[in-house]
Amino acid sequence: MKNVVITGTSRGIGFELAQQFANNDCKVLALSRNDKPLKDLNHKNITTLSVDLGVESDIQKVTSFVNENWKNVDILINNAGKLINKPFTELSTDDFLEVYKVNVFGVAELTKAMIPFLKQNSHVVTISSMGGVQGSMKFPGLAAYSSAKGAVITLSELLAEEYKDTGIAFNVLALGAVQTEMLEEAFPDYKAPLSAKEMADYIYNFSLTGNKFYNGKILEVSSSTP
Template identity: 65%
Template sequence: MKNVIITGTSRGIGFEMVKLFSEAGHNVLALSRNSNPIVDLKLENVTALEFDIARESEIGKLSGFLQSEKKSVDILINSAGHLLKKPFFEITSEEFKRCFDVNVFGAVSLTQAVLPFMKKNGHVVNISSMGGVQGSVKFPGLSAYSSSKGALITLTEMLAEEYKETGPSFNVLALGSVQTEMLQEAFPGFEAPLSAKEMAKYIMDFSLSGNKFYNGKILQVSSTTP
């Protein structure tokens, strides 16, 4: 049984991962700005906290919870994401910053908060996008989103190097298109080849065993582009 923290759990892949980890008997701390979707499920071994990773003032809430519960953490999955589809010239600085606040700085602050509670054989899995992979096919309107996801990839590589002697392991999954609410909002009518539940199962399996084989690696998880 593992102690797992997942961000972005109110819908999509994060929501499905919470259910799968719970069904498999693991302890899950689900973090999202809206905890109701998880709370309403009344799942075994799941605690839902309302938590905005883009607000640094809330990081102390997580540290305090882990300290009071005397919890060690085996797996951290930074799954929360913010997708903006808008022509570059029309993007405000606030909108661009919001992408980085959620997709990069949120993951930074959360990882810093969780690391003191992680075991040497722990595993941090960052969820990026094919749009953030250098040389991949790019799409107009995704300059803020894709550049932030590219930053998350490089961050993962750097942390794996920095913690290679002490652990935990750090890996990043660059996902292709998955049928989620976020994708539908950005690309109405687009039909992705994979469901949120299918991708959630892949990520869960990788988070449980991938650190035995990989550290500091970018794994492209995509059957199509996007």
């Protein structure tokens, strides 16, 4: 029975992932500012915590839970994301900070907090975007979002190098468009080729086995090129 920490579990990919791990006999710590959707499922293998990744005391809640109940973490999935769609000249510093707070700083702080509980063969999977990959097509209006998604790619490469002697693997999945609530809010008329459940299936399998084949790698999970 693996211990799995997942962020951004109130809806979309994270919501589906938490259930998939739990239904396959994993213990799941599901983190989201709104923990009601998963809490209402009352699944015996899911513990929910209402967490704002930008608040230090909330990160401490996660650390305390793992320390008191699990002692180790097998899989950490940094899935939570914040997207603001505005023309570049309308993006304020506060907009950038709001996006980076979740997509970069939150990833860094939670990963840092979990490092003491990660062990050999643990896998840290960070969900990025094709918009953060050099040479990929970029969508106008996503300057804050895409640049943040590029930042966590570099962060994961660095962590893989820094912790290569520990046996902990750090990998990134750069996703193409997925039909989630976040996408619908930003681009109401766009229809993505994959559902949240379909992408969750892929991430689930990669999280369990990808660390055997990859470390410090960015895998582009997109059915289109670039």
